[in-house]
Amino acid sequence: SQQGEEDPQALSIQEGENATMNCSYKTSINNLQWYRQNSGRGLVHLILIRSNEREKHSGRLRVTLDTSKKSSSLLITASRAADTASYFCATDVRNRDDKIIFGKGTRLHILP
Amino acid sequence: EAGVVQSPRYKIIEKKQPVAFWCNPISGHNTLYWYRQNLGQGPELLIRYENEEAVDDSQLPKDRFSAERLKGVDSTLKIQPAELGDSAVYLCASSLEGLAGQETQYFGPGTRLLVL
Numbered sequence: 313s314q315q316g317e318e319d320p321q322a323l324s325i326q327e328g329e330n331a332t333m334n335c336s337y338k339t340s341i342n343n344l345q346w347y348r349q350n351s352g353r354g355l356v357h358l359i360l361i362r363s364n365e366r367e368k369h370s371g372r373l374r375v376t377l378d379t380s381k382k383s384s385s386l387l388i389t390a391s392r393a394a395d396t397a398s399y400f401c402a403t404d405v406r407n408r409d410d411k412i413i414f415g416k417g418t419r420l421h422i423l424p
Numbered sequence: 425e426a427g428v429v430q431s432p433r434y435k436i437i438e439k440k441q442p443v444a445f446w447c448n449p450i451s452g453h454n455t456l457y458w459y460r461q462n463l464g465q466g467p468e469l470l471i472r473y474e475n476e477e478a479v480d481d482s483q484l485p486k487d488r489f490s491a492e493r494l495k496g497v498d499s500t501l502k503i504q505p506a507e508l509g510d511s512a513v514y515l516c517a518s519s520l521e522g523l524a525g526q527e528t529q530y531f532g533p534g535t536r537l538l539v540l
Binding site for chain 2 (some may be wrong): 316345347352353354355356357360400402411412413414415416417
């Protein structure tokens with residue numbers, strides 16, 4: 313079963329607006345990562361946030377982590393057409409196996 | 425620096441035929457992953473190697489899937505015989521594992537398999 317679950321499953325916004333995606337997970341983690349996947353391509357790492365961090369920025373990206381609620385959010389500000397992609401959260405589960413598990417993703421479509 | 429290389433990019437085979445995928449990770453990355461991604465889903469881990477040792481193959485269907493990473497560098501994933509349900513994108517990724525657990529993974533472009 314998948315550990316992370318993104319919400320919403322799909323999101324369409326106008327270019328220039330902000331896009332927010334959420335990820336909820338079930339068990340304790342070492343870190344949480346967000347990846348982007350353009351159609352027909354491999355995944356590209358966006359940002360990693362550790363369990364002792366609450367917020368992280370990278371360019372137009374802002375990631376928050378709330379370990380008490382077992383949730384994370386990814387905010388993309390001033391969206392561009394090139395941001396159209398699927399976005400996945402991946403959790404590094406804190407157990408003997410240190411398994412990393414991907415969610416099903418949020419499909420983001422930026423409208424011109 | 426070259427990224428993760430996978431070949432072939434596309435493969436179409438008939439069911440019951442064998443198929444193999446090849447991956448060359450980023451130089452120096454000790455951890456290599458094979459994932460399967462079905463349409464509209466996230467990647468699901470099939471097997472993870474640390475150097476030449478398979479440390480997590482719990483999700484690998486061992487009756488028909490096999491993998492190897494003999495010298496701890498490149499890796500091959502094989503399916504024999506293929507079934508219709510194996511149609512998916514097979515992704516390879518590599519990482520340099522840090523002390524805090526799984527670090528950033530770098531993905532190849534994937535091999536898109538269609539079983540007819």
